Amino acid sequence: MKIAPVISVMSLLAAAWMAPAHAQDAATQEALKDCDRNQMTMNLCAGHRHEKADRELNRQYKQTMAKQSSDQAKKRLRDAQRAWILFRDKDCLAENGPRDQSGSIWPLLQSTCLAQHTERRTQDLARQACGMEGCSK
Secondary structure, three states, X not given: OOHHHHHHHHHHHHHHHHOOHXXXXXXXXXXXXXXOOOHHHXXXXXXXXXXXXXXXXXXXXXXXXHOOOOHHHXXXXXXXXXXXXXXXXXXXXXXXXXXXXXXXXXXXXXXXXXXXXXXXXXXXXXXXXXXXXXXXX
């Protein structure tokens, strides 16, 4: 393994991390236009998908929480959500292994796993919010 290319990539990533938010947003937006360009853009796009799924999950969780009929029901949902988060994180770690034992594809694999779990949980919470009578749309 050559050190120079690794250092160059690390320098670019560090520079992007320390760049102002608007520069990061521009770089991310550019990467999202061509997710298959290289490993870095694939990783960024997968991370973006996970962030989007997480925002939708949070929205649905709040909606489902608001439909709970009692404080006890809210506590059960909160406890279940916390347990689900632990499960999701451990399941993706079991699937992909730790970051330090993987290569440059790890962020893509990990973000994809997290997004898939998150999207399924959002659907589960939406069904739960409908209750026994089901949803009317």
